[in-house]
Amino acid sequence: MSEQQSGKSVEGSGAFQGDVLSTYGREPLLPREREYKTLSAHGTCFAYAIATWCFLTGGITANYVGAIQGMVCLIAGNLIGVFLVGVALSAGCQRYGVEQIDFCKPAFGQYGARVVLIFYLLNMLGWSGLILVMFGNGIVNMVKAVGYESPEWLVGAGVALGIWITYIITTRGVEQLRVFNNIVTPGLMITIIFMFYMLINNHGWDEIVAAPALDPLDSTWMNYAIAVELGIASGMSWWGGIGFLARNTKSRRNAFYPPVLQLGLAFGIVCSMALFSGLVVGTDDPTMWMVPLGGVVMGMLALVFMAFANITSTSVSLFASGLALRHIPGLHKSTWKFIIGLTCVPLVFFVFWPTELYDMGGAFLAYNGTMHAPVAGILLVDYFFLRKQRIHLRSIFEAAPTGLYYYWKGFNVLALGCIVLGQLAYFVVFNPFTDDVHAMMRFVPASIASFGIAAIVYWVGMRAWIGRRMGGLNVQESTLPTRLRIPNI
Amino acid sequence: MLEQENVPDLVTDLERRIDAMQNMGDAELGGFTRLDWTILILISVVIPAIVIWALR
Numbered sequence: 336m337s338e339q340q341s342g343k344s345v346e347g348s349g350a351f352q353g354d355v356l357s358t359y360g361r362e363p364l365l366p367r368e369r370e371y372k373t374l375s376a377h378g379t380c381f382a383y384a385i386a387t388w389c390f391l392t393g394g395i396t397a398n399y400v401g402a403i404q405g406m407v408c409l410i411a412g413n414l415i416g417v418f419l420v421g422v423a424l425s426a427g428c429q430r431y432g433v434e435q436i437d438f439c440k441p442a443f444g445q446y447g448a449r450v451v452l453i454f455y456l457l458n459m460l461g462w463s464g465l466i467l468v469m470f471g472n473g474i475v476n477m478v479k480a481v482g483y484e485s486p487e488w489l490v491g492a493g494v495a496l497g498i499w500i501t502y503i504i505t506t507r508g509v510e511q512l513r514v515f516n517n518i519v520t521p522g523l524m525i526t527i528i529f530m531f532y533m534l535i536n537n538h539g540w541d542e543i544v545a546a547p548a549l550d551p552l553d554s555t556w557m558n559y560a561i562a563v564e565l566g567i568a569s570g571m572s573w574w575g576g577i578g579f580l581a582r583n584t585k586s587r588r589n590a591f592y593p594p595v596l597q598l599g600l601a602f603g604i605v606c607s608m609a610l611f612s613g614l615v616v617g618t619d620d621p622t623m624w625m626v627p628l629g630g631v632v633m634g635m636l637a638l639v640f641m642a643f644a645n646i647t648s649t650s651v652s653l654f655a656s657g658l659a660l661r662h663i664p665g666l667h668k669s670t671w672k673f674i675i676g677l678t679c680v681p682l683v684f685f686v687f688w689p690t691e692l693y694d695m696g697g698a699f700l701a702y703n704g705t706m707h708a709p710v711a712g713i714l715l716v717d718y719f720f721l722r723k724q725r726i727h728l729r730s731i732f733e734a735a736p737t738g739l740y741y742y743w744k745g746f747n748v749l750a751l752g753c754i755v756l757g758q759l760a761y762f763v764v765f766n767p768f769t770d771d772v773h774a775m776m777r778f779v780p781a782s783i784a785s786f787g788i789a790a791i792v793y794w795v796g797m798r799a800w801i802g803r804r805m806g807g808l809n810v811q812e813s814t815l816p817t818r819l820r821i822p823n824i
Numbered sequence: 825m826l827e828q829e830n831v832p833d834l835v836t837d838l839e840r841r842i843d844a845m846q847n848m849g850d851a852e853l854g855g856f857t858r859l860d861w862t863i864l865i866l867i868s869v870v871i872p873a874i875v876i877w878a879l880r
Contacts, residue, residue, distance in 0.1 A: 362834075363841045366853060407879050411872030418868035430853055431845055556880070563876055586854025595868045728846045732838060777880075822835045 363432035369585045376589040380597030382520040383576050385605055386648040387466055390621035392569045393609025395697045397619055398550040399558040402543050405610045410603030412566015417599035419786055420707050421577040423714040428581035429590035431728050435578025436662055440731045442717040446745030452662055454706040455575050461699050463652040464685040467497040468693040470645040473622040473638050480626050480635055490689045498682050504650045506672045512654060515647045523644050526637050531608050533628045538615050546614035560776045564765055567782045568704030573598045575655060653678050701767030704782030709757025712790030713750050721797055727807055734823035739807035749796040757789030
């Protein structure tokens, strides 16, 4: 890992090996260097999708709706969410071989893209914290399953242990993660199929369908609207993963179809199985389903495996967060261990307040919508409608103030303003922290409102105002410099 | 973003990649026809929206 990270030339004459760049670097990937063909693109997406966040998402949805409505919300909502966040990233990152934060620069500005980076990190670290609490809860339930009382501090101690193990794995590099993933993905599939078999065998489909929601609001339509929103928002939380995948695919079809079919459809189906378990067992905590569903021996085995899977999921998140932190100038030359250590710092809050933060899981899931929906709307309009799928690649890596995507001091205030506007629109329609729902949400989910408002205002603002003077909408490519002045790499 | 012990090499390599990708034709990166767009929009927006609406 250290040699790979050093960025040394490995082919001579200034060329860098493709797999090193695809894993650690930001340079545009040439088609011959890209890893994913059809099968591997679907396989990788499937491995991303089938992780412990399925259990969390399904469990949280069980609070609001029953089996049929929940299944529709999770599958259909995820498909919509993945498509809306993924369409511009799939097209642009695949066409130019750039990763997602760099792809944001034409719209948000050379430094404005770092605001999106913050959202990305919040998303990654939020998921990591929730999964680590699930790891801690798993330890508590194992202790209880063998007949002991569990002290209150055990969940927090479990989170601390999880952080430590994750740190060790993540700092050992991507190969270690791949080995873990190769074991965890099929293992999780077996666990899910086993859970589903036990559900059908012990309870039957009729009981699953008849099971009431765990903690619904008084209004039926509000519960359904929130569940739809959770589905769309969880689809939107794949924002970073879709950009990474598209950059690494050789063909355009492989950049578009695998995210929709695996991160949208397959993820929605697996979440639905978790939803059924939550409804039947009567709790949204996935670690409490295993023993009631599988009995003590099989339940304990499933819990041990879940703990293992939780560590792997967290390691993947921390790895992605570490890569994202490389965008920050002060961290360009930091060691990988230091960067991963830095990503662990916010997780310490989950050691001291595990239950309080875990209970906010539903709000966090919906908050993914407020973060990614306006960004996705802006990127879609910018790439497809304003730039007609043509960006000036050199300007993405140009940090000089004369650069095409420099705007004002590196920030496009219109795009950033549209994010704020989109987030406000989201909170007007639905406040995920208080579950306040506006009547409008009967017809328009909050993330769709946020996506649409940000997209429209950005389009109008760029056409009528900023795009006339900056952003490169009206510039002939032949008039632009052919060499970088201040490279941003 | 790699740890940059050899920045001039990295910039030279970056310039080479930028030129290669910027001058590459769309066709070299695989086709995506109107039929693809239709299928994609149907399965990921139209049908899901109809199902969500029908179950309200």
